[in-house]
Amino acid sequence: MVDGETKKTFPVKAWVDEKILAEGLKMKPELIGSIDNGTSSTRFLLFTPQGKIGASAQVEYTQYFPSGEDKSGWHEHDPVEIWESVVTCIQAVLKELEKAKIKDRPIAAIGITNQRETTIAWDADTGVPYYNAIVWDDLRTTGIADEIAQGNADRFRGKTGLPLASYFAGTKVKWLVDNVPQLRQDLRDREKSSSVRFGTVDSWLLYQLTGTKSRAQGAANFNGMFATDVSNASRWLFLDLKTVQWDQGLVDAICSPHKVPLSALPTIMPSSHHYGVCQSISEIQGVPLTAILGDQQAALFGQCAFDAGKAKCTYGTGLFLMKNTGTRQVASTHGMLTTVAYQIGQKGKVYYALEGSVSHSGSTIQWLRDKLNIIQSAPESESLAKGTQSNEGLYLVPAFAGLFAPHWRSDARACIVGMTASHHKGHICRAALEAACYQAREVFEAIVADSPFDLKSLSVDGGATENRLMMQFQSDMLDLTVIRPEVGETTALGAAFAAGLAVGVWKDLEELNKLRAIKEKFQPSMDARVREKNWQGWQKAVSRSLGWIDSDAVEDTTERAGSLAEMAPYVALTGLALGVGFLLGQRNK
Numbered sequence: 001m002v003d004g005e006t007k008k009t010f011p012v013k014a015w016v017d018e019k020i021l022a023e024g025l026k027m028k029p030e031l032i033g034s035i036d037n038g039t040s041s042t043r044f045l046l047f048t049p050q051g052k053i054g055a056s057a058q059v060e061y062t063q064y065f066p067s068g069e070d071k072s073g074w075h076e077h078d079p080v081e082i083w084e085s086v087v088t089c090i091q092a093v094l095k096e097l098e099k100a101k102i103k104d105r106p107i108a109a110i111g112i113t114n115q116r117e118t119t120i121a122w123d124a125d126t127g128v129p130y131y132n133a134i135v136w137d138d139l140r141t142t143g144i145a146d147e148i149a150q151g152n153a154d155r156f157r158g159k160t161g162l163p164l165a166s167y168f169a170g171t172k173v174k175w176l177v178d179n180v181p182q183l184r185q186d187l188r189d190r191e192k193s194s195s196v197r198f199g200t201v202d203s204w205l206l207y208q209l210t211g212t213k214s215r216a217q218g219a220a221n222f223n224g225m226f227a228t229d230v231s232n233a234s235r236w237l238f239l240d241l242k243t244v245q246w247d248q249g250l251v252d253a254i255c256s257p258h259k260v261p262l263s264a265l266p267t268i269m270p271s272s273h274h275y276g277v278c279q280s281i282s283e284i285q286g287v288p289l290t291a292i293l294g295d296q297q298a299a300l301f302g303q304c305a306f307d308a309g310k311a312k313c314t315y316g317t318g319l320f321l322m323k324n325t326g327t328r329q330v331a332s333t334h335g336m337l338t339t340v341a342y343q344i345g346q347k348g349k350v351y352y353a354l355e356g357s358v359s360h361s362g363s364t365i366q367w368l369r370d371k372l373n374i375i376q377s378a379p380e381s382e383s384l385a386k387g388t389q390s391n392e393g394l395y396l397v398p399a400f401a402g403l404f405a406p407h408w409r410s411d412a413r414a415c416i417v418g419m420t421a422s423h424h425k426g427h428i429c430r431a432a433l434e435a436a437c438y439q440a441r442e443v444f445e446a447i448v449a450d451s452p453f454d455l456k457s458l459s460v461d462g463g464a465t466e467n468r469l470m471m472q473f474q475s476d477m478l479d480l481t482v483i484r485p486e487v488g489e490t491t492a493l494g495a496a497f498a499a500g501l502a503v504g505v506w507k508d509l510e511e512l513n514k515l516r517a518i519k520e521k522f523q524p525s526m527d528a529r530v531r532e533k534n535w536q537g538w539q540k541a542v543s544r545s546l547g548w549i550d551s552d553a554v555e556d557t558t559e560r561a562g563s564l565a566e567m568a569p570y571v572a573l574t575g576l577a578l579g580v581g582f583l584l585g586q587r588n589k
């Protein structure tokens, strides 16, 4: 589908826990499904009414990194492959149910949770995408964001809660219309324009799941529903956070000179809501789809952080620390995003959150595995790091796609600094794991500065929290207790919670709170002086990564960085990029 890249085939990992299923179904004969499309893989899980995982399937899909210097930092997914990965996982789980002799497929409802901001354009007449999905961390729209910013990246922050950055879906819409002739032509055609659809992955999957016709290739459906939820809608730069509706003025300002009608954007619904029923996969035909949540908001929900003051940090491909601010929108002056957390039902209030988004966390470990080949698997990063006493002065700043929050510096690039001849791959692994923890501390401090709270512990989740060395270091660097929940698949659990609420599997949030169980706690044990020394070292390392890309290579970056200077603690440091620059925007699995 893309120059120099071919579709890969990945094994499906599926399992069933017959004991958990039997126990769960004895108490209540209902299961709740969760479709979780992350950046690296897709999962389908079935939860029991006790909030435990009864069955699961997971499959990776191809990461496309188009080649060529002019495409540096591009990252795409094939929307049809994403859809196929969902079908594969659902069918694999249902086979597992059959093996466990569970009859009648007692699935009460299904929720969808997704990588946010990743943008797809498709033709509703055919169900066929105009172009590949542009992934959230793709850098191609940096110039577009800078141009719209006109030297003020916070131009739309008051209305949208977001800075102008390539990260958000709106800039990707503009790029698609600029660069895909058929899409541009269809938008201009009075009759045809009503068939153009822009959506994040949730909308694409909803459309596919509720579509009634199958195309010849068996992958694309059409006539499906076209909707999204409030949490995903808040990631476009098109949403007015107050009204929680699309704002044509914002769409026009970002897509100019093109005209993108609001009919090309999905209808915004509550997160927990009766969206429709599954049509296109025979095994789950008729099952209601009753939740959509962006994956980070789903993790917040799955951690039962329902109220103002509750927070969580998810360590997946990226890293996202989010604090629920209740029904109040808190404006950030420290590089955080103001975003919608969730809405339960039409009558439910809209909850907001402050979020610190970091582009590389688990993906740095993937890079060690796939590009440096110094580990065979992600867990090996822990055993190798354990072979070292400390980082011994070595730091890795994973600015592969610039630095997201709190810096928002597209001119930064990854570097390893402080190397001596005695360092070995164990130190590099340690530095990669520690980098996620330092970045979590950066965004934690920024959130506290925006919205002070007395947090005694931080709830964590995501694939990389399996790494105990990393979680201990996180606790040490934050000087806080770090808590891992019993159900590690917190994102999927959050979507299942929201779906189950809509069909009465669970009565209310209080009932969900009772299901929460803790697996492990990490207590801080680092000497305060060592903590401070590490922190100083990290800040120095970050200063080395800044300004690596020359201003003529990233349009207007200097101006934009200047306007963001107050928000970022390190921007005052000079951009003496003395470190080793890794111009690697890539991160194959």
Ligand SMILES: Nc1ncnc2c1ncn2[C@@H]1O[C@H](COP(=O)(O)OP(=O)(O)O)[C@@H](O)[C@H]1O
Binding pocket: 038, 039, 040, 041, 315, 316, 317, 318, 361, 362, 363, 364, 365, 366, 378, 379, 380, 381, 382, 462, 463, 464, 465, 466, 467
């Ligand atoms: N033991 C581990 N140590 C460090 N990183 C890990 C470990 N296990 C998984 N990871 C990382 O976690 C990420 C996968 O987490 P996941 O929550 O599934 O991500 P996503 O939802 O973004 O697809 C991968 O980037 C992987 O490198």
Ligand SMILES: O=P(O)(O)OC[C@H](O)CO
Binding pocket: 038, 039, 040, 114, 115, 116, 117, 136, 294, 295, 296, 316, 317, 318, 319, 357
């Ligand atoms: O795939 P994840 O879990 O790293 O999440 C991606 C985020 O939703 C991007 O905003």
